[in-house]
Amino acid sequence: MSCNSAVASFVNGQAVPGLRAEAGTEVMSYRDALHWTMRDALQRHDSVVIMGQGVDDHKGIFGSTTGLAKEFGTDRVMDTPLAEEGMTGVAIGAALNGLYPIQTHIRADFSLLAMNQIINLAAKYKYMFGGRFDVPMLIRLIVGRSWGQGAQHSQSLQSLFAHIPGLQVVMPSSSQTILDTYPAVIDRYRGPVISLEHRLMYDLEFYVYPISIKQEIDPFGSRLVRQGEAITIVATSIMVLEALRAAEHLARLADIQCEVIDLHCVSGPDWDLVMRSVEKTGRLVVADTSWREYGVCAEVCRIVAERNPGCLKTPVVTLGMQPAPCPTAKCLEDLFYPDLRQLVDVLATAVTGKQGHGVPLPDTQSMADVYKRFKGPF
């Protein structure tokens, strides 16, 4: 497999436990990891059905389900009517009667039509009936970004879901996190799980452990993906990759060592891991894929403020989308999302305590330029 050079710069030669490069000698794209877990689930569990709009077509949810309908039949890899609420309800009913449904939404935005079933029903079934029912199901939401996705094809809705008790919400940031999470969830967890996959990562290649190496990893754990002393970066999804790029830049040019935590399970992160790190470094930057207001950024700040605000040597800095719907013009979209340059700048400022920190900043490059393989249109 060929490696995109920009991507290779942060997967290549880095000891990143999340990416597990130390033992991860094989290369696998995010898309292929998704496809592998989907096929594996269908193969190992008769109860698994994949249902979503277009799961059986030639595009196969951006390649993550391609060919599976042919291999397993269209009654297991099932195209659905355009009925997000109804189909989520159907999945819940199926889960209550012995199936394990995997649902797909090619954009997270479309799941908003299913909110009633997800929040009022799936999230409540276990508790509201005193533990007498389980609703084991996986809902895969794909977050879009760049190439003019615009206001309704780009929302990263993790905080909406993570706000609701009863839902587990994960945001895989690499091929390995997919391989660690999906099979474990499907095998062992009996409740509803929402996974927010990032469209821009589908084409990226990561080092992974050989599939044959089975490891017991908590699918709902957070991951320490880089060790450092100077500052803690808590990140989600594709922002984990940005954090690693920034960390590498600062290590190379300014000898600043950043610690990076991939929150991964935003509904129940490993707060002890976060606190240990912040207590060690005394500095915190939170980088999330969504709006900062009332979201992951706000939640991380709540935890630090409640548990040990005194450990902070400098104010927390949060990075996320600008407080507006997503624009389509590239010049505006580039301002809408935080970029690598901004991330390096806030990190250097926080560590040195100076605006004029003198650390050279990387060229301004939008994520779409960096992850060149995403050429749209969707």
Place this chain on the structure above:
Amino acid sequence: MDYSQKFCDLFFQALRIRLVEERIIELYPSDGIQSPVHLSIGQEAVAVGVCRDLRKTDLVFCTYRSHAFYLAKGGSLAEMFAELYGKITGCARGKAGSMHLAAPDVGMMGASAVVASTIPHAVGAALAAKRLGHDQVVVGVFGDGATEEGVYHESLNFAVLHRLPVVFLCENNGLAVHSPQKARQGYDILDHARAYGLPVYHIAEGYDLVKVADTMSDIIQRVRSTREPVFVEIRTYRYKEHVGPGEDFVSGYRSKEEWLDWKQQDPLEQQVALIKTIRPAILKEIDEAIYFAMSSPFPPVEELLRDVV
């Protein structure tokens, strides 16, 4: 009057539900039951007739108005009262109240307080039955108002498309809260359902225990053998206010005459002699259930965060 064994069995079941709910009305002012109650008084024959030929393994998905279905499907009366009283021995450990009764061991798959929201669950359960090769029949129960929700349409389409063994059961009491059907619907429920291409049935005499049971028996047998969906509308009448223990004929949105006419047909109003003979045994069972509920403990603090994920 038909005093066949079948009638007597059905009558017993229906009277039991009526007396349970009448007892809830009596108890309500004492404030021990701290939960909104949507009573089925007047509608008992629907639940009893529908459930008569269902097996324990057949599944029923219900609404907030489901005391009748819970009991008709075989849910424990003692656990129901304990649930109403918020006790740990309740069918949902005191977390459901009146609106979310469930008894999965007998196929009562829960009730939701969000209108129409369990209709697709019935369809999904039927999908699982088909895929896993079970001979189950699944029933989705909903009111006339629920047919106005989009998810009802989505559910009908999917069930017909995939030919799933599900009964869409519309319990039509002509009202959604205080709004009459004609103020809400520009379509005819039966014509609309028929347009999806599934067999539709209408039972106008929703008070007639034997008629409902016999018709439903045929329908359930049909679904069990054909494995295809059907739609059934049963006309019925709600005697009490939408939610709560009272009557509300004075409020003017419906006429008392309607009610009096309906009661003329209702065996639970008319069969006075029969009621007299079976009532004592049922009251004894109710007393025991209430004793169980009242003497059970409230949930301990650990329950607050149990069963969240």
